[in-house]
Amino acid sequence: MSHILSARQFTPEYHAEVFEEATEMRVMVQSPEGRRDLAQRHLGMVVATMFYEPSTRTRLSFESAAVRLGAGYISTENAGEYSSAIKGESLEDTTETVGRFADIMVLRHKQTGAAEIAAGVNALPVINAGDGKGEHPTQALLDLYTIHNEKHRLSGLNVVIGGDLANGRTARSLAMMLSQYEANNIRFVSTPDFQMGTDVKEHLNWSGTSFSETDDMFSAFEGADVVYWTRLQRERLDAAAKSPEDPAGHVSPSAFSIGQAALQVLPADAIIMHPLPRVDEIETSVDADPRAKYFDQVENGLYVRMALLDQILTDL
Numbered sequence: 001m002s003h004i005l006s007a008r009q010f011t012p013e014y015h016a017e018v019f020e021e022a023t024e025m026r027v028m029v030q031s032p033e034g035r036r037d038l039a040q041r042h043l044g045m046v047v048a049t050m051f052y053e054p055s056t057r058t059r060l061s062f063e064s065a066a067v068r069l070g071a072g073y074i075s076t077e078n079a080g081e082y083s084s085a086i087k088g089e090s091l092e093d094t095t096e097t098v099g100r101f102a103d104i105m106v107l108r109h110k111q112t113g114a115a116e117i118a119a120g121v122n123a124l125p126v127i128n129a130g131d132g133k134g135e136h137p138t139q140a141l142l143d144l145y146t147i148h149n150e151k152h153r154l155s156g157l158n159v160v161i162g163g164d165l166a167n168g169r170t171a172r173s174l175a176m177m178l179s180q181y182e183a184n185n186i187r188f189v190s191t192p193d194f195q196m197g198t199d200v201k202e203h204l205n206w207s208g209t210s211f212s213e214t215d216d217m218f219s220a221f222e223g224a225d226v227v228y229w230t231r232l233q234r235e236r237l238d239a240a241a242k243s244p245e246d247p248a249g250h251v252s253p254s255a256f257s258i259g260q261a262a263l264q265v266l267p268a269d270a271i272i273m274h275p276l277p278r279v280d281e282i283e284t285s286v287d288a289d290p291r292a293k294y295f296d297q298v299e300n301g302l303y304v305r306m307a308l309l310d311q312i313l314t315d316l
């Protein structure tokens with residue numbers, strides 16, 4: 001069964017295939033004939049979107065992708081409260097149930113490793129749409145697709161990844177995907193309490209990807225090709241760490257905000273990315289800068305997810 005669980009499971013050859021198909025999807029979606037052809041492709045198939053955590057882009061893009069491919073979708077947007085999970089049903093039993101109704105399950109869950117548990121039930125292909133502090137592999141694919149489109153290469157890049165790296169799953173998945181390409185150099189920008197997990201750093205060492213860690217965002221921006229910025233994951237912090245007068249003395253990375261001063265140091269051909277939602281870590285005045293690509297990422301997510309659903313539904 002073809003599950004999508006981790007950024008680590010794919011090869012650059014697979015990425016290239018997905019990107020080529022995503023670009024075909026973009027072209028087709030933009031013409032009336034293309035849209036009509038796509039809408040015939042997976043008639044009668046059903047995608048289930050089970051979201052146990054909030055989502056705007058991920059859930060809506062998967063549902064839009066399903067509809068554009070002619071499939072239908074069934075959805076629970078607050079599965080923690082509105083599905084039988086609140087009554088104490090296990091994820092395994094819920095997955096078994098969804099397998100009786102749908103052909104693919106797109107799962108977002110609070111618990112790290114949840115998608116793997118659901119995949120283990122073997123009821124239907126499972127796509128990990130974010131598992132706690134674990135991974136978000138389809139976000140990493142759309143991020144990589146955006147870098148590929150904008151920079152025309154995926155190797156030999158200086159990539160700055162900043163923000164709450166201890167709790168953000170998109171940064172983790174992207175770093176691991178970048179490590180599959182030659183000569184990338186990653187600069188992690190965060191405070192000591194919010195640094196990238198040792199498991200990801202060990203993976204980078206193992207793959208021979210050079211990286212450094214700093215709390216100086218301005219020096220990290222010098223010579224950068226890509227800046228990937230993330231928000232403080234407040235919902236994953238304990239109550240103490242959420243407060244500005246944090247008694248534990250945590251220094252939050254929310255001080256790292258990209259504004260006009262940061263734009264001055266950033267090279268003219270760099271791109272600024274963010275998985276969104278943005279809170280205050282990128283000022284809205286940056287949106288008009290031609291280097292800001294975060295809303296293009298959102299649109300790319302639709303085409304990449306169409307390509308992924310198309311491949312899995314075709315193989316069923």
Ligand code: NCD
Pocket residue numbers: 057058130136139168169170230231275276277
């Ligand atoms: C991210 C997520 O849910 O991990 N959002 C997304 O899917 N684009 C990032 C975040 O919530 O900060």
